[in-house]
Structures are given as C-alpha cells and as structure tokens.
Amino acid sequence: MLKIIGVRFKSVGKIYYFDPGDAELKNGDKVIVETSRGVECGEVVMTDREIDETSFKNPIKPIIKKADERDLKTIERNKQREQEAFEICKQKIEAHKLKMDLIDVECTFSNNKMLFYFTAENRVDFRELVKDLASVFRTRIELRQIGVRDEAKMLGGLGICGQPFCCSRFLGDFQPVSIKMAKEQGLSLNPTKISGCCGRLMCCLKYEQDSYEDLLKHTPKVGAIVKTTDGKGVVQEVNLLTGKLRVKIDRSDNVITVKKDDVEVLKDGNIKIDKNELKALKGLEGK
Structure with a gap:
C-alpha cells in the first residue's frame, strides 16, 4: 500500500495525487511539487489515504517540500x-x-x-x-x-437559484449535460429556464438524473396506452415525483388522475424532442 495526499492548484480544480514521504501535512498546507508544467505550489485538500500502487497507471511523484515563508x-x-x-x-x-x-x-x-x-x-x-x-x-x-463554461468557473457569480455558481464553488470537472435530461425531468424546454448564466445547460440538471432515470423505468410515459378502472386510455401528463398520471379515457372526454401503480401498461410511450425544440435549444449543450 502507498500513502498519498491530494493536492489542488486552483480553488475549485482537479485533485492530483502525490507521495508525501515523511512530511507531516494537514489540509490547507501548501506544498511544492513537480508537475507537467514544471515546479508548482499547491494546496493539500486530502491527507492520510492509502491506496494500492497498481491502481495508478503512472508512478506517484513525491512532493519536493512543504512550502516555507520564502515560497509563500x-x-x-x-x-x-x-x-x-x-x-x-x-x-x-x-x-x-x-x-x-x-x-x-x-x-x-x-x-x-x-x-x-x-x-x-x-x-x-x-x-x-x-x-x-x-x-x-x-x-x-x-x-x-x-469556453463559456470555463469562463463562468473562473469569474464566478450567482446562479438563478441565488447561490454562487456550482462550477466555481465545488465542481472539479464539468459533467456532460443534455437536453434529454431536461425533457426526462419534465422541465419546460425554455432556454431561459434550463440554462445557466454561461448560456449553456445548467450543471445541476445532472444531480438528480439517476433518480429520474430510475423513476422512468417504473412509470408510464406520456403517450402510453394504459388500462384503468374506468377503461383504456392514453397518458397525457406524468408527475414522476408523485407517481400520478392524467389519463384521457378512450371514446370520451373524461380525463382522470390515477396513481401509476393502479394502471396496467398496454403500450408504453417514448420521450421525444421534436425538431422545433431542438432548433430553439441549439447550442445549449456545448462547452
């Protein structure tokens, strides 16, 4: 097993791993290390971790020293x-x-x-x-x-939620975000509602995506044909979080609200994004 520390070179950036040797370090300490860009000074953000040496493709470099007053x-x-x-x-x-x-x-x-x-x-x-x-x-x-996302990360600011940008506060790397996520989460595909100050899709769309994908596996989609106690009908609206569906009953104007567990799915629907929606949202997925 190899003892390692995690070092960051920017306040919210990728963590790089180094061998501390015999140095006693704590979070917040500054250390001098050798990187691909040359000798750099970084901040210790993770200490006292032991790993299997074979889990890294390249050998872990040792730190040069703990930063002193001259370095600071x-x-x-x-x-x-x-x-x-x-x-x-x-x-x-x-x-x-x-x-x-x-x-x-x-x-x-x-x-x-x-x-x-x-x-x-x-x-x-x-x-x-x-x-x-x-x-x-x-x-x-x-x-x-x-890109504009990197610009937002460097400059910082407040998002539409009123909080500082996630990218400048705690996100080390940008995660891929797609229009499909917004569609699956039932959000309005209005560019001003689903894009951040950078003009790209909000990073937070990624946070709950796994939960929405799991709910979609067990919930009929819009357009699904289902069997209810009132007869066969077509799903017109879905609330994934509550599990409630609005179903229009065949051969009538009757629209009922039922729970997903109270219907039998005869044919499921598909989540689709039409050409007009894609055209309106062009460019939001870029970097």
Whole structure:
C-alpha cells in the first residue's frame, strides 16, 4: 500500500495525487511539487489515504517540500505579477485590434511561463500578441482559448437559484449535460429556464438524473396506452415525483388522475424532442 495526499492548484480544480514521504501535512498546507508544467505550489485538500500502487497507471511523484515563508512570498509576488500582466495584456489586445476577451492570467510558481486565458467567437491569430507579451515579460507566453463554461468557473457569480455558481464553488470537472435530461425531468424546454448564466445547460440538471432515470423505468410515459378502472386510455401528463398520471379515457372526454401503480401498461410511450425544440435549444449543450 502507498500513502498519498491530494493536492489542488486552483480553488475549485482537479485533485492530483502525490507521495508525501515523511512530511507531516494537514489540509490547507501548501506544498511544492513537480508537475507537467514544471515546479508548482499547491494546496493539500486530502491527507492520510492509502491506496494500492497498481491502481495508478503512472508512478506517484513525491512532493519536493512543504512550502516555507520564502515560497509563500513568491506566490504573493506572482499574484501581483498576474494582476499587472492582465492590465498590460488588455492594452496589447486593444492595440492589436483583436476580437478576444481576456479572462484570467496565471503565472507558474517558477516564473518560467505565463498563461493567458481568453474567450472569442472565432479563432484568433494572436502570434504578434505573443511576441509582444514575450518582449515585455521575458518568459514563455501561452494563450489558451476557453469556453463559456470555463469562463463562468473562473469569474464566478450567482446562479438563478441565488447561490454562487456550482462550477466555481465545488465542481472539479464539468459533467456532460443534455437536453434529454431536461425533457426526462419534465422541465419546460425554455432556454431561459434550463440554462445557466454561461448560456449553456445548467450543471445541476445532472444531480438528480439517476433518480429520474430510475423513476422512468417504473412509470408510464406520456403517450402510453394504459388500462384503468374506468377503461383504456392514453397518458397525457406524468408527475414522476408523485407517481400520478392524467389519463384521457378512450371514446370520451373524461380525463382522470390515477396513481401509476393502479394502471396496467398496454403500450408504453417514448420521450421525444421534436425538431422545433431542438432548433430553439441549439447550442445549449456545448462547452
């Protein structure tokens, strides 16, 4: 068994695993580690875990050391440098007349690279901008175009629920969310009702999807033909959470409300999204 710790490099980001060696660490401690981007400083968010070494494809790297006062001062200097770089880059973007919006700047711990994150509707030729920035900061420059979900995660804000964005508060990775989920959960397919501030489908649609999928296995769908005590009819409306159905009885205008357990399904229906709905919701599933 191998003892490991979990380290994050951003407040809400992916957790990476390292071997702490003999170091006594607790959550919140800063550690210096080697990553694919070079030497970085991260925060310990998980301690005292033992795993089977064979469960990881690649060997677990050891930490270099626990961050000391000198390292913490380096982090503060880097943060100040990032703020200055942000303003300078915005000026350079305006000078080069590029159609892009700067979102964030990140400076690696060892100062060997600066990363500039931006959004743009189309591809941007930023080669001259990179040269300009390299001449100012005398280090390796990397520009990364990100999607609107990543932008929301970096900038943060309040969702329509009144709470801070899930992505900037606790979601480490984005989960795939589909229009089908909203349809299966019986939500109105109104873009303003099911999309977040980023303009994409709300991440929270994923949270209860497993429960809805389980309920759908045992509940007749809209369009299903069922047998009730009043006769055969067609399901017109379904409330998955209460298990109640509204059924129109054949050869009459009578619409009754019954429990799903009180009917016999003769032919189940299908959940479908028509072309007009898809057209109205085009683009909501993207990144």
